[in-house]
Amino acid sequence: MPDSSKDGNKKRGWWKRQTLTAKVLIVFFAIVALGVISGVGYVVSLPTYTDLNVTYGNASGETSNIVVISGVTESGANITVNNHSVTPDSVGKFSYKITNIPLGTQNVTVVAKVSDKEPTTAIIEINRIEENGGYTLEVQLLNQTNVEILGQFS
Known part of the structure; x- marks a missing residue:
């Protein structure tokens, strides 16, 4: 009706x-x-990043033209240092030696990635300076996503 x-x-x-x-x-x-x-129907999920801990140091003594980038990541992760593949051991430890560093500033990019997580990236700046008849290196972390720096360059 x-x-x-x-x-x-x-x-x-x-x-x-x-x-x-x-x-x-x-x-x-x-x-x-x-x-x-x-x-x-809309669930926000935060990305999970690959674990990456980085250490860097001088391996060349007086000439100051070699830096060793070392670290620990997750087991099975793929590591690249300046697009060079680095194979970590069974517990995720890795090391990469950068040699013949020219005078001036250059950046080193370290990326760790496991298949089910987002990659973690650390950008390290290396500045090789000539002073007082010798050479010195200044190394610092420029950019990071979830990176822990384990050591400082000395």
Whole structure:
């Protein structure tokens, strides 16, 4: 049976009869309900990164033109140092020697990656300086994603 115009007026008048507090609560719960409903299908997941701990040091003594990048990552990880593949041992330890470092500044990029995680990247800046008749190296970490520096260059 169709609604009469009198019934329609009663339905339309319902909102007008509500108090301000009731209207605020109704709108609030409607917004919360819509947020919950729309959020049910959307789950935020944070990326998991490959573990990487890096140590760097001078292996050349007086000439200061060699730096050894060492570290530990997860077992089975793929490691690259400046796009050169480095094979870690069974517990994830690795080492890579950079030789004949030219004067000036260069960056070294270390990347660790396991198949089910995001890669972890460390960018290390090496600056070879000629001073007082000899050479020195300044080494520092420039950029990292979830990298722990285990040693400092001395």
